[in-house]
Amino acid sequence: MRAGELPETSSVEHLVEQASDIAIMIGADGTVEGISVNSECPSLGCLDHWIGRDFDSFLTVESRAKFAERRRALEAKPDSAPRSVQLNHVDNAVWEFPIRYTLHRVTGRDSYLLFGRDMQPIADVQQRLVAEQTSRERDQQKIRRNETFFRVVLEASETPLMLVEPETGKITDLNSSAALLFGTKTDTLAGTSLAQALEGRRKSELIDNLQAAASAEDVKAIEVTARRSGRDLVVFPRYFRAAGELVLLCRLTPVDEADGAGPEAAQSLATLFNLASDAIVLTDSKGMIRDANEAFLILTDAAQLRDVVNKPLSDFLARGAVDMKLVLENTKKKGRVRSYATQVLSSVGTRANVDLASTRLSRRGGDLGFGMIIREVVPSDLIDGDASATLMSEEAMKSVMDLVGTASLKSLVSATSDVIEKMCIETAIQMTNNNRVAAAEMLGLSRQSLYVKLRKHGLLGNDADDE
Template sequence: MTRQSSRFDTLRAGELPVTTSVDRLVEQSSDIAIMVTHSGSVEGISVNPECAGLGCLDHWVGREFHDFLTIESREKYAERSKAVLNDPDMVPRSMQLNHVDNAVWEFPIRYTLHRVNGRDSLLLLGRDMQPIAEIQQRLVAEQTARERDLQKIRSSETFFRVTLEASETPLLLVEPESGRIRDLNSAAATLLGSKVDTLSGGSFAQAFEGRSKSDLMESLRAAASAEEMKVLELVARRSGRQLTAFAQYFRAAGELHLLCRLALVDETDPASPEVTQSLAALFAEASDAIVFVDSKGLIRDANEAFLILTDAAQIRDVKAKSIGEFLARGSVDLKLIVDTAMKKGRLRNYATQIQSAVGTRANVDVSAVRLRRRGGDLGFGLIIRDVTPREVVETEAASSVMSEEAMRNVMDLVGTASLKTLVSATSDVVEKMCIETAVKLTGNNRVAASEMLGLSRQSLYVKLRKHGLLSSEPEAD
C-alpha cells in the first residue's frame, strides 16, 4: 500500500510563497513578529497595525533582545531559545515573556519560537496579552474591593451585635409586613420569658396574649406612624408580665423595619391609681399656679390657681395659647425658661411678672422642670408662685436705700460740678441699677439681658465694662 502524502508533506517538498506574501502572512497571523539572530540581537521586527497599544518598536532593531525583557523573562527566554536551536524538530510551545521599554513601560507577550531553516536565527511569533492582563488586574481589584467591603460588613455587624446586646433597654427589630421578629437582645428575651434563639424569626404577636396577629401589627404600625408617641399595653405570654411597647419606623437598605422598645409596668409604679388620684387632687387644689406646656410653650393644661392669676374664666380661654402671652417680657421670658429647663432639666425661682387678661400684673417666681419618660419628652411643668406682697416690701426697702444713696451722692457733688454733670452722674447710677437688675433676673444670661433691655449684645458688654459689672463667672447660655 502506498502512503498518501499529506498537504504538509507537499508543502515541505515544494517551494515557499513569495517573500512579500510570507511577510503579510506573518503580520496577519500574529500581533508581533521578531527575528532574533543566534547571538541574540534583533534582526527585524514587525508589529500588526491593529495592535496600536504596542506602538512603534523599530528602535529594537540592532539591539540585544534580552535588553527589552524583565529579569525573570531573560532566564526563560535563554533556556527556551537554546533548546529550540539545538533541537530543530522540537514542537513549538508557547511561553509568556514580559517586556520593558524605556524603563517604565511593561507589557506581556505570549510567544512561540520557530527556527528558520538554513539559518541560526529564531522567529518569534507573539500574541499581545495586555487586554487579558488588564482584565486580570480588574478582577484582582474587584476581588480586593469585595473582600474590603465584606470586612466592613462584618465589622458593622459585629458593632451592631455588641451594641444591641450591651443595651439595657429591651429592643426588638420587627418586619412590618410579615410581623416576624428579625432580631432582639437578651434584655427583651428575658422580659418576654424566653431566649433569643427561640424568639428570633418567630411571630411578634405569638409573644403576647389577648391580641390577634393582624390586630397587634395594625396597632404597632399605627403607633409607629403617629406624630405623637403612642404606647401599646401588652401582656407577655410566657412570663405573664404587663408591658408597654413603643414603636418607630426606620429604613435600612431601602426596606422599612420597626424598632420596638419594651418597658415593664411595675405594680408599685408611681403612676398607680392611688398616686394618680393624689396628684390630680394636688394639681386642682394647689394654691400655686401649675401649668403644663409643650416644647414650644403652648399650654396643655392649667389649674384653677393659674386661671385666677390670669383672670381667665375657664380653661379653654388659656388652653393652646403660648405661656409667653401671659409673661410680662413675652418671648424673652419664654425662651429663657424653656432653654434653661431643656439644657439643665429644671429652673428655680425665676422672677418675672404675669399679665392677666385685663392688663393687671403680678410679681411671680417661676420654677420649671423638663418632663421626660422612656421614649420621649412630655414637655415642661411650671409652678408659678405669686410673690407680690413680698416684692412690695423688698421693692420699697430697696427704693428707700437707693434714694438715700442717690441723694447722698448728688449732695456730695453739689458745688463741685455743674448741673449737667450732676444729671449725667444720676443717669449713670440709674443705668447701672437697671443693668444689674436685668443680669440678675436672667441668671447672668447676657443674651437674654440684652433682649430684655432692648440693647445689642455688644452695647451691653460696653455698658457692663463701663460700670465694672463684668464678673469672672462664666456667662450662662
C-alpha cells in the same frame, strides 16, 4: 501569484504581520534583526528601536531565564512542535507588557523567529478582576465590622429593643434586656412571630396595631402581655429603612416602670431571679408553677425548667395540698406570709427542710398569682430559729427531769408523751394561724379529737374562734 513561484517579500511580511500581533527575528547572538507590529495593536506602539539591540535587554529577569530555557529546548529538538511561552517585556524604564510567543527555527539560518500575541488586554481584565475581588473583600470586612458594631451596641444597651418585620410580625433581632422582659432567651425568640410571645394577641390584629402606632405623628404605643413571664409591657414602634426595606424598631417598657421601676431595676431584678441562691417560684392563683429559677431546680433535683412548669407546687411539698391550701389562703387574706416551715420533696424522693415566704402579685385589672421564696433550712437554723420553741422544750424537759426519782418509769413516759403531744398541737395551731380545721388535717385528727386534746392540755383558753 502563479504556481511554483515564491511569494514576494512584501507579501510574506504582510502575512506575518496579520498572523500575529508582533513578530521578531532574533539572530544567533540574541540581537534583534527585524521586528513587525500588527497595525491593529496600537497599544504596542512603535518598536523599531529594538532592532540591533540585545533582545534580553527588553525582558524582565524572570522572562530572560524562561526564554533561555526555551531556546535550549528548541536547539535540542529542532523538529518538536512549538510550545508557547509568556514573556514580560520592559521598555522605557517603566512600561511593562506581556506577550505570549511561539519560537520557530529559521531553516538554513542560525536565527529564530518569534510570533507573539499581545496578552495585555487579558492582563487588564485579570487586573480588574483582582481589583474587584480585593474591593469585595474590603466590603465584606466592612460589613462584618459594622455588624459586630451593631451587635455590641444592641447587646450593651440597657433599653429593651426589638426589630420586627412590619408585614409579617416576625422578630428579626432583639437584645437580652428585651428577652428578659419576655422571660426567655434571645435565641428562643429570634426568628419567631411576635404574636406567639404575647398573651391573647392575634397576628393580624397585632401587625395592624404596630403599623398604626408607628405611622402616628404623635408618640403612640400599644400595651401587650408577655405569655411566658406574664408581665404587662408597653411597645413603642418606630419605622426606619434599611437597604430599601422598612423595619420596625420596637422599644419595650414594663407597665410598672411608671411606678419607679426603670430599665436598670427591671434588669437587676431579672438577674436576681436567675442567680439567687434561694429558690424562687412564680405560680398562678391556683398554685400552678409558671416559672422558677435555677435554685428551685437544684432543690427539687429537676433537670430543666419544663420538668416543673405547669405542675402544682403542692407536688413538691411534703404535706401536699394541705401546705398549699394554708399558704395560698393566708397569702390571699394578709397579702403575704413571712415564714412557713415545711419540707420540699425532690424528684428522687429526698426531703429538705425549708422555710417558705409567699407574697401576692397583682397588676392592673387582676392578679398575676403568687411569688414564693423557698430557703433551705440547715440543722443549725432549726436549733436557733425559734426561741420560743427552744424555751418551751427546755421548760418541758425540766418538768420531766424533776419527776425522776419520784415516779415510776411508766409515769415518766406518759408525762413525756403528753409534753410532746402538746408541743405538736401548739406547733400545728401556730403554723395554721389558729385555723383548727387545717391543724386537725395536718395532724391527721378529726376536728372533734383535736378539740378534746385542746381541752386536755388547756389550749382552748378564752379563744372564741371555733373554726
